[in-house]
Amino acid sequence: MYPNPNTYPRVILKGTLFKKSQQKRRTSPCNYKERYFILNTEDLTYSERRPGKKPIQKGCIELCRIKCVEIVRSDVPIPCEYKYPFQVVYDSYYLYMFAPDNDCRLKWVRALKEETKHNKLFSTYHPDFWGDGRWRCCGHMEKLAPGCSEYYPTGTASKKPLPPTPDPQRRYSCSEQKVVVAIKNFKPVEKTDIPLHKDEEYIVIDTSEPNWWTVQDKDGNVGMVPCLYITEKFSNDIEKYEWYNKDITRAEAEELLMKESKEGAFMVRDSRQAGAYTVSVFTKAPGSNGEKNPRVKHYKVRQTENEDGKFYLAEKYLFSTIPELINYHQYNAAGLITRLRHCVCQDRGNSPRIEEIVSEKWEVDPDELSLGKELGCGQFGVVLEGFWNGKKVAVKTVREDAMSEEEFKEEAKIMTKLSHPKLVKLYGMCMQRSPMCLIFEFLENGCLTDFLRSKKGSFKPEDLLGMCLDVSEAMDYLESSNFIHRDLAARNCLVSEKLEVKVSDFGMTRPVLDDLYVCSTGSKFAMKWSSPEVINHTKFSSKSDVWSFGVLMWEIYSEGRLPYEYRSNAEVIESLNAGQRLLQPRLCPETVYQLMQWCWKEKPEDRPSFALLLHQLASLADF
Structure with missing residues (x-):
């Protein structure tokens, strides 16, 4: 009796690709192997082909085990002949495969997605490589951390979505093409959105919406993205920028800025040295006697001596163009006396960076x-x-x-x-x-600190964990939106009638371009909630917020006690420098205290992100 051919797996695709070794040690070029892949209706196999000999099968992945198939985007050199990577995620393993061209890559990705679309798939994935102990796309240092971009289980991310229906009342951008760069990954929320991939360029189509712009990506996809996630791609032609003042003297610049008399009023002007530029900025920052001292500071725009010739005002903050430098310091003082807040121009009038808020939606009679x-x-x-x-x-x-x-x-x-x-x-x-x-x-139960103290002894373990979870949700949102809080503490959280905890007090919240905010001199911060880099260098980031969140969790599990209750600020600094941390509260489980200790790692890069903290806390809540 002959076997029924319909019972055999049907071959869908086959061909030569490269694969990256899945060894745990750091990979080197020799770990990129050429393999012959066969995809059939049951599994994906790969073999080593030997001239004149039978191929040796090196691996076999059952299709039912696959959780994600997607393109990998990367800006690092690929040390093998094929340069178009994609990934197959199965169980807890990542198989990176490399195709000779994009058409070949898309063919394999589409075929694999089609065969696995009924599996239990990931909702998110990592669009970049895992390497050197972290995900390059989001910085997570746990290989099994949840993905940072939405996974499309059918088709590929390059499939074009329909553009939004045009509104005849909309204002479209001018004929001069404007290019922006993504400063953070973004996964679509609505059907009219398109994903953003960090460091990739997009063409602006429509700027009529104040917070959401319509853009086009390199594959021709058109959709909406949040303005917070993109920044203008700058050219070095500075004459087109409103902050540039040609043919103005130092004395004239000081007169204009003193007349403006606004903290952070600034301009860029020609220096006495031909081809050089100076940034002049007005400040009221206190002088050595502690009193306000209105004055104009002048910073020469310098260039590094290497072949790159990067521009800078303060050491370690280097930029390819002067407009990029100015844009960065509009968000971040980073060595200057103050941020560049309001550009002043002799000919075109003054143009504050903070737009007037005149919307009827927000103005209250x-x-x-x-x-x-x-x-x-x-x-x-x-x-x-x-x-x-x-x-x-x-x-x-x-x-x-x-x-x-x-x-x-x-x-x-x-x-x-x-x-x-x-x-x-x-x-x-x-x-x-x-x-x-x-x-x-208005939140009925007021400040979290007071609420914890007033109800001391009545909280269940799930109540305390729920409070931590609430705050982590808010902070994950801020982190993903490129904002840092800078003053996170129980006193700055409020409690609703339903015992929901909400984060408040945004007096110190700042948008950031590179997850770092370096304060100008004279800035105030709460020492007992602050990380070492804030205490020593006034460098704020989402990771300094993570440190503060660890202290906030300690406050919750201590039912409102003051951290370092009987120690002065100097004693706190001394103990932190000695590696000491807050002790485990009586009500705190070991698993939660381990999260606190993770938040209090000495180096910011060793601390978790809020996305990872939220994931860990949610897992504890489910358990």
């Missing part, structure tokens, strides 16, 4: 707002109970001497960009009355 009792007092003013549109609200007022109108607008602008269920919601702002104020949702 002062006659509609009534103020009640004081709820608390902060660094910039008091928080009052209020009533607006028939509901109770919290009103954050700002003392006139604590914050300028420009700084107030900057904080307000930040708040309008941020929206998450675990962040205290902004309803609006009022700039037509004195003092200026922000109107927030």
